[in-house]
Amino acid sequence: LVAVMAPGAGPDDAAEVVRAVTADGGRALASRGGGRTLVGLTGTARTGPERLRALPGVADVVAVTAPYQLVSRQTAPERTVVRVAGVPIGGDHLTLIAGPCAVETPDQALAAARMAKAAGAALLRGGAYKPRTSPYAFQGLGEEGLRVLADVRADTGLPVVTEVVDPRDVELVASYADMLQVGTRNMQNFALLQAVGAARRPVLLKRGMNATIEEWLLAAEYIAERGNLDIVLCERGIRTFEPATRNTLDISAVPVAQRLSHLPVIVDPSHSGGRRDLVLPLSRAAVAVGADGLIVDVHPSPDAALCDGAQALTGADLAELSRTLETLPALLGRSLT
Amino acid sequence: LVAVMAPGAGPDDAAEVVRAVTADGGRALASRGGGRTLVGLTGTARTGPERLRALPGVADVVAVTAPYQLVSRQTAPERTVVRVAGVPIGGDHLTLIAGPCAVETPDQALAAARMAKAAGAALLRGGAYKPRTSPYAFQGLGEEGLRVLADVRADTGLPVVTEVVDPRDVELVASYADMLQVGTRNMQNFALLQAVGAARRPVLLKRGMNATIEEWLLAAEYIAERGNLDIVLCERGIRTFEPATRNTLDISAVPVAQRLSHLPVIVDPSHSGGRRDLVLPLSRAAVAVGADGLIVDVHPSPDAALCDGAQALTGADLAELSRTLETLPALLGRSLT
Amino acid sequence: LVAVMAPGAGPDDAAEVVRAVTADGGRALASRGGGRTLVGLTGTARTGPERLRALPGVADVVAVTAPYQLVSRQTAPERTVVRVAGVPIGGDHLTLIAGPCAVETPDQALAAARMAKAAGAALLRGGAYKPRTSPYAFQGLGEEGLRVLADVRADTGLPVVTEVVDPRDVELVASYADMLQVGTRNMQNFALLQAVGAARRPVLLKRGMNATIEEWLLAAEYIAERGNLDIVLCERGIRTFEPATRNTLDISAVPVAQRLSHLPVIVDPSHSGGRRDLVLPLSRAAVAVGADGLIVDVHPSPDAALCDGAQALTGADLAELSRTLETLPALLGRSLT
Amino acid sequence: LVAVMAPGAGPDDAAEVVRAVTADGGRALASRGGGRTLVGLTGTARTGPERLRALPGVADVVAVTAPYQLVSRQTAPERTVVRVAGVPIGGDHLTLIAGPCAVETPDQALAAARMAKAAGAALLRGGAYKPRTSPYAFQGLGEEGLRVLADVRADTGLPVVTEVVDPRDVELVASYADMLQVGTRNMQNFALLQAVGAARRPVLLKRGMNATIEEWLLAAEYIAERGNLDIVLCERGIRTFEPATRNTLDISAVPVAQRLSHLPVIVDPSHSGGRRDLVLPLSRAAVAVGADGLIVDVHPSPDAALCDGAQALTGADLAELSRTLETLPALLGRSLT
Structure with missing residues (x-):
């Protein structure tokens, strides 16, 4: 009830x-x-x-008859608009979030943010705490990275979306960030979900790469149940047998989740494919299927990136994405935020 | 070589x-x-x-360095245009194939074909031989169904695409059909691939629901290697753990296959999702990602369909698809065939 | 009914x-x-x-309440024993089928058959028609291979199990073979299933690498529905995301299928793992879980094999398998055939 | 190095x-x-x-050439024996861990522990913190549950294995438990892995239901890299398309992980299948494939269980498991701990 x-x-x-x-x-x-x-x-x-x-x-x-109730569409016939430091996600908006996978240096972060802004991004992404498969891979700059992000925000005016991986860090990260990201590997880290549910910041909840849509909505319910309804869902690819892409973007999950829940649903075309040459076509597909936004990796010099350079957009690709976003959303009844 | x-x-x-x-x-x-x-x-x-x-x-x-050679993009920098009784698939065209999942009666087939044509379809799909999971399910009308399709073609002018499931039937089916379809369960039925490779008819090769993109292209190579290069690839969803859709449409497979092969790649939004409410958004995603065409189920009265009624378009949905195809392709540099 | x-x-x-x-x-x-x-x-x-x-x-x-009826356990509380030229599969027996993946030469086939017999095999496997992913891979010797198998049978006394891939070949293959194998890629090749259902030979039906257990039993029902109840099911691994093995042996499928159907269920530890070092542990697991038999690749010189040499047993491994089969089945209430 | x-x-x-x-x-x-x-x-x-x-x-x-180094077999040709309050796991031992999925009441926990001990268990499992898909499902008794487990240990002499889900709770849980369990949903919760790596307690690391074997070993490396080499790996089923079982037990993962790592590998036949009737056959398969132990759910009255009752063993099944463990391990060169 x-x-x-x-x-x-x-x-x-x-x-x-x-x-x-x-x-x-x-x-x-x-x-x-x-x-x-x-x-x-x-x-x-x-x-x-x-x-x-x-x-x-x-x-x-x-x-509510669904196993989740607060995030169910049954409680809210109108779809939710989440505001991140004033920037809307959802409704008739199409919101572009862009930035580097990981914050590496102040210069790299600022350059990437300027590229993102020029391409039409309304929000800046950037990782200070990076969950990596290997303990020997670059784990992010931690609080130093958060400070860099705050500086870049001051410079560009772009509000900041950044990941938190440990419930003990939620307060610290929330003191710097405008939106907290829960990554794919943490989608069922229930302690973390409850901690971001108690924080007064919007949350970007990535789908677990092996999670069903129902499990994803139940993860959102964990956040909502702690008091926080400012949740944006993000489809980022699921694990299948196909080796040509890092993961398989489940494009159908966008309309399915939108029918089941009132929360906005965006797409990450960078991490799902893991290939630069797929970011543009997958971005178009995401907009056309009705996604409420995109979150895209950009990097001033992808070949030198410490994390996921193979998928970061730059130069001409980014300009092409920008042109697409000027025309495609209107055709589908949306305006770029 | x-x-x-x-x-x-x-x-x-x-x-x-x-x-x-x-x-x-x-x-x-x-x-x-x-x-x-x-x-x-x-x-x-x-x-x-x-x-x-x-x-x-x-x-x-x-x-050629790929494991397949005739269908590899390396042999042909320009993408192939396959002509089905004069109707082009590939290049700058966007081709809509529509019709009933299975031919049930002359009236049903004709009504569905007229709906398809009105919505902009250039080719008629319709099954006379249906591969069904259960031996007790409706298996199609066989040659009688082929005759119905030929009559509907005479009436509407739409060339016919229909499935063949047995190498012994290839000659018979080819005597009625304009294009031979190899279904998802037969993608590695090598005897059938070789038989359609020897037939002088274009072939629509659906991706196996558990096949990698490389295996799909090798299946196309089986057809090409027997002399037939008139092959159109069709992505129709892969099997994953997600239960909300019948299969998971692998939208990334379209640009990936187009980069690896010169063959046209179309999308089946009906069978991948298995849900009527997903056909329209998935069709938009397919066009936006750069697919060369769509193949869509339509039925005059889906609730009475003998096969896959739950996904067949009708009435308003079809009109909406039609409107989408009037505007979206142009934005992506294509014209509806 | x-x-x-x-x-x-x-x-x-x-x-x-x-x-x-x-x-x-x-x-x-x-x-x-x-x-x-x-x-x-x-x-x-x-x-x-x-x-x-x-x-x-x-x-x-x-x-019968299951979607399949003839193969359902509901029609037959006692489990079926299928006899292949007198050799039983099912009941309290544990039957070893062994031989080369493909027949290459008379000498290779005979040597492999003798190795198989020495290890305790009661039936000889060997492929004359090989379904291969690439049209450029070795496709088997065809009828010449069948003649070789018949000669080897005459020499060793081992009845022959061999694959058929085309409904047009069923009669020919049945004239040489004691048991017809339907391979994983043809599990839903319904024309082939119906053809072997009409043949008067026992059938070894491999599970499709992407088939659910229910679909596998429905494929068996296609054979049964044409008059042939002499069917042995073979679990051979399913396709998953795990790259360490060629496929993932679904060991649970053995007891599940045995509860749902009265047909015998054997395991192929060679093709599921695709690695020689896994054949022995997976064979032990299969016997322990209650499988009615094993089908194992052996080759006199695996490194020179034209097909799947990486998984063929030889020498010491085969001797170890043989020793296992002398003790393990008894512990589980079975005797080696 | x-x-x-x-x-x-x-x-x-x-x-x-x-x-x-x-x-x-x-x-x-x-x-x-x-x-x-x-x-x-x-x-x-x-x-x-x-x-x-x-x-x-x-x-x-x-x-070391593998991406993980401390847990790699290359550093240690001899396989590791981990001792949990004196009870060995690994080497020539076969260790049975059993107990209730969740601690519900003192009586239920004690009854389950006595059943476990009578069946041959050397360690008691039992959850006080339960990661549940829905926020509305029973989440465990928390610290009260830990106290119950400590009481049951005092009564039965069985050391306690229990799950920890939040890095902030590691110290508390370690003060009660003899072994810390990291569950399947937390296999890539890197903050938690590092926290248990710093604790001076052996760790039971369940494989993520969507994790490759390499990712599993890298997760173990996260623990090892913080100083703790007392790690036991636990295969508990992976997510596939097959709906007949909750997950698909990847039995091949046991020998594969044992070849790649010196750590012991045990199997959870209860959670992988999710069905009581599969626990016994899967336990036999696990022992036969060479697993170093089993972890099994038992419950005095499964129908009243608050968590996963459908898979809990009781009465006759447990006695049968017990009889199996008296004979099967010896055949494979092991003795029940």
Whole structure:
């Protein structure tokens, strides 16, 4: 059972719902984000839907049949718009997030950010904490990388999206970043999901490379259930038998997830294919299928990159992506953010 | 080693190459299609590339490094245009193939063909021989179905694409059809591949649902190696762990196969997703990623379909697909055939 | 609905059931093999189970709930024993089939057969028609290979199991072979399944490398539905993301298939792993999990093999397999055939 | 480069190697466990192998070609025996770990532990922190569950293996548990791997359900690289397309991992199949393939279990497993711990 608060309802109204349910022996928690307030009722209570509907500020009380409830489309016929330092993701927008896979030096990060901005990016991506398969691979600059990202934001005006990999780091990363990314390997790191759910920052939740769409939405529910509804889903390829690409971009997952959930869904064409020559065609496919945005790796000199250089866009490819984004979204009823 | 014949070269020129190589103890076979003649040299011969290049009508002699040679892009920098009873697939064209999954009755087939034509289809699909997982499922009308398709062609003017599942039926099916389809379960039915390779009809080769792209191109090579270069590749989804869709459309396979091979690559958005609500978004993604065409199921009354009704387009969805195909291809430098 | 004939019932009794059902407007077909006769009733008939049970020779009439009926365990609580030229597979037996992947020369085939026999094999495997991914790979010796196998049988006394890949070849191959093999790539080649179903030879049906267990049993049903119940299932690995082995042996499929079907289930440890060093441990696992037999590649000089030499057993490995088979089966209540 | 310390070498000897390498500008870290001390040299140093070999207590200096080095078989020709509160895993031992999936109540945990002990288990498994796909599923009792496990240990004498899911909990869990389990969803939770690498407790590392064997060994290297070589690998099934089992037990992974690494490899037949009727055959297969142990779910009343009751063994099945373990290991040169 989810109590959907009316657009004009205030925190006190939600608190009143929580109080009423709790007084009856049930459990309730208000989650906020994307312009909504939902109160999830997870314990059984004697408070019936009729009594809740009568409370001030309650727009509706919905019984959700999906295994996830707060992120289910059933609670919100209109799709969510998440705002990251004012930049919208979702709705009629098409949002480009771009930047280096990993922050390596101040110069590299700034150069990549300027390339991203010139190509139409509204948000900057960049990794300071990198989850790497091998303990001997470059693990990121850590807090020093966060400082670099903050400097680049000051310089370019682009809000920052960056990954967090350890629940102990959430507060620190949130003090620098505008949006917290949970990576594919951590999609079922439930301690981390709960920690970002408690943070007051929008979250970019990448799909696990072996996760079903239902598991992905349940991972989002872990975040929502801790109070944070500002969640953007990101399809980034799943693991299959095909060796020609690093992973197989599951393009169908975009419309499927959008039908099941009100959350925005973006696509990462860089990590799914793992090949520069596929970023542009996969970006076009993502926009055409109806994705709410793209997150793309760029690097001023990909051959020298410490992480995933083989897929980073540069120069002419990036200009071509930029041209595509000027025309294609309009055809599908969207405008580039 | 492949001898690439010049555009103006005649059958005699190719025959001369075959004769020269054979005389030296090598093996050679001329393959034709898509406006090309290639002579594949599969045995080792003393005939060197220089001597072959000097023969009349030989444009080039190419040493191919891929495991497949006749279908490799290395033999043909320009992408192939396959003509099916005059209708082009490939090049700057975007070709829509549509029709019922299975031919059930003359009325149903005609109604579906008219829907297809109205939506912009240039070719009619329809199954008379259906490979079904269960021996107790509807197996198609057989030759009766072929006759129905021929009648519908006479009525609508749409050339016919239909599946063949048994090498013993190739001659019969080819006597009715304009293009022979090899289905996903038969992609490594080598006897069937060789039989359609020997037929003088263009072939639509669906990717095996568990085949790598390399295996798919090697299957095409089996057809080419028997003399037939009129091959169109069709991506139709691969088997993965994700249960939300029947198969996972491997959208990346389109640009990957186009880079590796000169053959046209089309997409089947109906069978990959197995859901009507995904056909339109997946069609848009396929066009945007650069596919050379689409093959789509339509049915006048999907709920009564004997085969795969859950994915057949009808009415409003089809009209929407039609509108998409009027605008999207142009943006990507293609015109609807 | 399946009419299960009593052990002592004769062909006339089954014919009488077919006649009774047909007379009532239903369809019925008698299938024989593994010491059983089952009459599958595939059309709807007015003949009720009670009337059928009253016919002479009818032991029971069973309504099967699985999508396959003749091969379902529901029709036969006791597991089937298939006899190949007198050699049993199934029941309390553990049957070793061994031999070269492909017949290359008379000497190679004879040497491999003697190695197989010395190791305890009761049946000889060997390919004359080889389905190969590339048209340029060795495709087998064809009928010449079949003659070699017949000679080796005459010499060693080992009945012959060999693959057939084309429905047009079934009669020819059956004239030489004691058991027909349908390979992994042809598991859903329905024309071939129906052809071997009509042949009077036991069939070894390999699981498709991308087939679910249910699809595998439905493929067996295609054979059974044409009259042939002498079917042995063979698990040979499925395609997954793991690159360390050629395929992933699905060891669980053995007990799962045995619970769902009365047919014997054997394991191919050679093709699943594709590595000689895994054949012995996987053979042990297969016997321990309850498989009814093993089919193993052996070669007198693997490094010179034209096909899959990397997995062929020889010398010490084969002796070790032999020793294992002397002790392990007894522990699990089986005796080596 | 790895410096392998001699069996008799002391901590001072390893410290001397670290000092020598560090003084030369390289980086070195001593890892201990399974009766070994290895010093991994991860930075480039001027210290040559010859000079290191001359240091006291250094048995050998090995250049490892695998991407993981400390866990590679190349550093240790003899397989490791890990001791958990005195109970050996690895070598000639076959170790049974059994217990409830989750600790629910003191009575349930004690009853399950007694069943486990009666069946031959040397170690008790039981989850206090449960990573669950849904935030609304039972998440375990937390520290209360750890206390219950400690009580059960005091009662039965069985050392305790339990999962830790959050790096912040490692110290707490280690204060109760004898062995720390890292679950399949956390195999690439690198912060957690590093935290258990720093703890002085043996670690049971489950394979990620989508991880390759190489990624699994690299995850073990993350633990080893922090100083802890007391690692046991656990194969528990991978995600494939087959729906008949929860996951597909990759039985080949056992010998493959044993050839690549010196660490012990055990099998979880309960979670891989997810079905009680498969636990016994898969246990037999695991022992026969050469696994160093089994970890099995048991529950006094599976139908009332809060977690994974469908796979928990009880009564007759457990007795049958027990009988199997009395005879099968001896045949393969092992003795039940």
